[in-house]
Amino acid sequence: MKITFYGHACFGVEVAGQHLLFDPFISGNELAKDIDLETIPADYILLSHGHEDHVLDAEVIAKRTGAKVVSIFEIVSWYGAKGVDGHPMNIGGVWKFPFGTVKFVTANHSSTLPDGSNGGVPGGFVCETAEGNFYFAGDTSLTLDMKLIPITCAPLDFAILPIGDNFTMGFNDAAIAAEWVEAKKVIACHYDTFGYIVVDRDEAKRAFAKRAIDLRFLNIGQTINSKDL
Ligand code: NI
Ligand code: MN
Numbered sequence: 001m002k003i004t005f006y007g008h009a010c011f012g013v014e015v016a017g018q019h020l021l022f023d024p025f026i027s028g029n030e031l032a033k034d035i036d037l038e039t040i041p042a043d044y045i046l047l048s049h050g051h052e053d054h055v056l057d058a059e060v061i062a063k064r065t066g067a068k069v070v071s072i073f074e075i076v077s078w079y080g081a082k083g084v085d086g087h088p089m090n091i092g093g094v095w096k097f098p099f100g101t102v103k104f105v106t107a108n109h110s111s112t113l114p115d116g117s118n119g120g121v122p123g124g125f126v127c128e129t130a131e132g133n134f135y136f137a138g139d140t141s142l143t144l145d146m147k148l149i150p151i152t153c154a155p156l157d158f159a160i161l162p163i164g165d166n167f168t169m170g171f172n173d174a175a176i177a178a179e180w181v182e183a184k185k186v187i188a189c190h191y192d193t194f195g196y197i198v199v200d201r202d203e204a205k206r207a208f209a210k211r212a213i214d215l216r217f218l219n220i221g222q223t224i225n226s227k228d229l
Contacts, residue, residue: 001131001226005218006040007032009054009189011136011160015129018043018099022125022136022160023054024061029193032220042067044087044097048138049111050075050119053193059084070102074120078113091123100129103153107140109168132157132226135181139190142173142180150182158229159183162190163204163215164197171204171215178213185229187216 004012007029013020021042026032037057042065045058055075062069062084069079069086076086089095089104103126111119124138126149133154137146139162149156159181162168168190169177178186186208191199201217208215216229 001129002223003187003218003226003229004223005187005189005220006035007220008193009048009139009160009162011187011189012040012042013127013134014041015127015131016099018097019067020099020127021045021061021067023048023138024057025053025055026057028052028056031193035221037061038064041065044099045069046102046125046136047071047075048107048124048136049109049122050078050113050117051111051139052114054139055114070097070125072104072111072120072123074118075111075113078117078119089123091121100127102127105135105149106143106145107138108143108145109139109141126153126156128154134226135159135183137161137177139168142169142177146177146180149180156181156183157226158185158187160187160189163188164191164193164199166196168197171199171207175207175211175213175215178208179211183213185214185216187218187229 001015009023019041073088076088094103107122109122111122163171
């Protein structure tokens with residue numbers, strides 16, 4: 001599968017000929033100003049929670065591409081009222097999509113939508129596909145629920161974890177999270193976008209290396225094959 005980083009917590013994943021797009025926040029991200037919103041492909045837009053730095057561009061991309069929003073019931077309903085098609089889930093649920101199965105798992109965070117509407121509770125996604133399995137944590141602290149992932153899901157090929165601290169876990173806790181979910185390869189997200197979440201990349205890599213886990217930083221706009229992680 002191919003993974004493209006669009007900045008902050010936004011990733012495109014191409015698997016089984018389908019394009020998954022996670023947490024689109026591009027037009028509001030100064031660091032992602034070279035990304036052309038108009039060309040981002042999407043068949044499914046997976047939203048971890050309702051905060052603007054995760055959903056800002058979901059509506060415009062969904063309307064251009066016809067992509068389905070996959071998220072918690074409250075967020076899918078909010079998009080439904082805007083004429084966007086969706087697939088509602090809730091914590092602990094698994095659904096089989098054409099590209100593989102998705103489990104919506106616990107995240108420990110908050111989730112109000114940009115207009116103040118109730119975004120339900122935040123979540124993360126475990127995706128199991130014929131081309132590999134991965135965990136997209138969303139915004140979360142380190143939480144004991146992560147220990148359920150290796151018990152209840154197929155072994156992970158990689159995880160996408162927030163490391164920026166202040167609003168989510170920082171890299172020291174994220175390294176523990178990686179160990180708990182049993183991911184040997186981790187792609188960093190939710191760092192550097194705002195002043196509160198600027199990280200020292202070398203220090204972050206060392207925190208993971210101490211646990212024999214490889215932390216990767218992708219450039220914004222970079223695409224990588226999961227086999228090359
Ligand atoms: Ni958030
Ligand atoms: Mn966030």
